[in-house]
Amino acid sequence: MKxxxxxxxxxxxxxxxxxxxxxxxxxxxxxxxxxxQITLAVEEIYVNIAHYAYGxxxxxGKTIPDTGIGPMELDLMxxxxxxxxxxxxxxxxYNPLEREKPDITLSAEDxxxxxxxxxxxxxxxxxxxxxxKDGKNILTLMKHI
Amino acid sequence: xxxxYNNFKIxxxxxxxxxxxxxxxxxxxxxxxxxxxxxxIVELEGRLDTxxxxxxxxxxxxxxxxxxxxxxxLKNLEYISSAGLRxxxxxxxxxxxQGRMVVNNPTEEVQEIFDVTGFSDIFTIQ
Numbered sequence: 001m002k003x004x005x006x007x008x009x010x011x012x013x014x015x016x017x018x019x020x021x022x023x024x025x026x027x028x029x030x031x032x033x034x035x036x037q038i039t040l041a042v043e044e045i046y047v048n049i050a051h052y053a054y055g056x057x058x059x060x061g062k063t064i065p066d067t068g069i070g071p072m073e074l075d076l077m078x079x080x081x082x083x084x085x086x087x088x089x090x091x092x093x094y095n096p097l098e099r100e101k102p103d104i105t106l107s108a109e110d111x112x113x114x115x116x117x118x119x120x121x122x123x124x125x126x127x128x129x130x131x132x133k134d135g136k137n138i139l140t141l142m143k144h145i
Numbered sequence: 146x147x148x149x150y151n152n153f154k155i156x157x158x159x160x161x162x163x164x165x166x167x168x169x170x171x172x173x174x175x176x177x178x179x180x181x182x183x184x185x186i187v188e189l190e191g192r193l194d195t196x197x198x199x200x201x202x203x204x205x206x207x208x209x210x211x212x213x214x215x216x217x218x219l220k221n222l223e224y225i226s227s228a229g230l231r232x233x234x235x236x237x238x239x240x241x242x243q244g245r246m247v248v249n250n251p252t253e254e255v256q257e258i259f260d261v262t263g264f265s266d267i268f269t270i271q
Contacts, residue, residue: 011195011196014194014195014196015196033254036223036224036254039224040224040226040258043194043195043226044226044227047195047228104262104263105263105266106263107267108234108237108238108241108267109238109241111234111267113227113230113231113234116227116230116231116262117226117227119262120226120227120258120261120262123261123262
């Protein structure tokens with residue numbers, strides 16, 4: 001089974017994306033705990049794309065969030081006991097897996113939220129792989145269900 | 146809500162009324178707050194995510210002045226993402242300066258997210 005969802009990568013469309021994923025997983029009789037873990041990863045990855053994929057770059061080459069909009073495609077595939085979610089965007093080449101792991105032992109005062117989203121996505125999925133092909137960032141998330 | 150209306154139209158789901166959509170949208174997170182002197186209890190029901198976190202942030206900012214004990218009751222919170230953690234963290238930072246903060250009754254799922262992200266060590270969870 002493979003289903004696709006396409007939209008402009010904006011925060012306003014997050015709810016649509018979440019409904020798509022939740023609906024498809026429910027149709028597959030996926031249990032609540034797994035659905036929650038998978039939708040958490042989907043939210044974190046999608047929000048990153050919406051904020052950063054099409055952002056303009058500042059003088060130092062860093063992306064300025066929310067300064068551009070472009071397309072995003074999400075494929076959801078189930079294969080036996082595994083679910084695969086593939087995010088594709090045509091934004092700046094960016095491998096979120098290379099992002100430094102946040103220090104989760106710091107106190108409230110020193111904690112930063114940056115990087116936590118991708119960390120949470122990694123923790124809730126079994127495998128995440130990144131590829132850049134034909135001008136697209138391709139991020140595939142896999143979980144055993 | 147304008148953005149959501151626009152978005153709704155762009156995506157062209159004419160079959161559902163705007164009103165129904167707005168109702169559903171707002172119901173994703175319910176916030177109940179009760180202030181008693183310096184005691185503030187905030188009960189959260191539903192989802193604390195990218196879409197709903199700004200509502201909580203706004204609420205907290207509006208009521209946190211003069212609070213010496215802030216209690217979050219999470220027994221009906223089903224879901225929290227990094228956006229929600231960010232709001233709880235900034236509340237914790239404010240309360241570190243003016244009193245204390247307690248997080249009550251997280252569900253198993255939410256507790257697991259606190260554990261994985263190290264927030265179990267930051268929050269006082271009861």
